[in-house]
């Protein structure tokens with residue numbers, strides 16, 4: 345008799361964005377004709393760069409002719425793309441410890457973040473920052489590693505608190521961890537880690553032989569010096585860290601689907617019995633077993649991002665979204681509300697006055713300003729009282745939102 349995976353029953357009933365959607369529909373029914381500005385979802389609005397569109401068109405033509413047709417590609421990604429990633433995203437940024445064999449092209453960061461649990465041993469002490477991107481905890485719930493829900497958290501997941509009084513930065517845990525999920529610049533709080541702060545975490549991982557899974561989906565949004573773009577800028581990270589990146593937020597690839605994960609051959613981990621393990625070989629085995637690679641057309645589109653035109657287009661996108669985020673931040677500051685983000689990240693994370701719970705303020709933001717936000721508590725209990733706005737909207741909508749926010753001042 346077939347029975348279904350019990351772990352699915354433990355995932356929270358209503359996912360954050362579906363609850364936001366439900367409340368929005370309810371608001372619109374009660375307030376017909378009122379125009380709501382969506383600043384809740386994290387999706388981008390700028391179209392694909394022209395050079396990407398052209399590269400993909402050419403690739404489609406190749407696919408239509410027997411002489412240039414591409415079938416199954418290498419599971420790890422085409423060499424042409426992995427070499428460019430290595431050169432532009434690492435070597436030219438001063439990271440010399442990696443090779444193209446360490447890079448795995450994927451259909452986006454979320455898949456890899458969700459699938460990495462396949463290479464975890466059992467009974468690991470897994471640390472997730474809170475507030476945080478829900479995929480880290482939820483993928484461990486599905487794999488069974490998180491155990492059962494207890495008091496707003498999980499039996500076997502260890503929350504790494506990022507409290508408001510600490511500027512939403514995580515403090516080093518007192519008890520040792522085996523896996524640590526970090527995401528900087530951070531979604532949802534928009535905070536970033538300095539080189540010194542990230543070095544503490546790499547040193548901690550080296551000391552307790554923990555694996556760091558470093559989500560750097562927003563590295564391109566860093567504007568300040570002294571903020572590392574890659575964890576491999578930190579000495580020793582190549583022994584303890586896997587880095588996950590995405591073209592989604594920089595190049596409009598949210599619907600195209602492409603990213604990459606770095607699993608260095610220099611990682612120093614073993615199996616429970618002490619035998620040496622190559623996570624790089626294991627991840628390749630995992631991908632060749634359950635994944636057949638990213639489409640040729642998509643990888644040709646990603647390749648175009650490393651041309652001068654492509655790099656310029658990314659810079660323009662980042663500048664466009666960051667202006668939105670900075671302007672939102674300024675507006676919130678002038679309301680004398682507490683705010684994080686909008687400096688090295690396209691998100692603005694804020695606590696309106698008077699202080700109240702996140703969902704209550706979600707409703708007030710809708711009612712008073714016609715702005716839809718994301719309640720911070722949806723990213724973990726530590727986010728209670730806070731809201732997230734995205735800079736990924738259009739300039740026009742962002743301006744209108746700012747006018748509305750300032751209208752009662």
Ligand SMILES: *Cc1c(COP(=O)(O)O)cnc(C)c1O
Pocket residue numbers: 386451452453454455477527531559561589590591592593597598602603
């Ligand atoms: C958007 C996002 C991702 C997912 O990116 P995809 O490549 O589109 O799957 C991963 N991590 C964080 C923190 C994100 O905000």
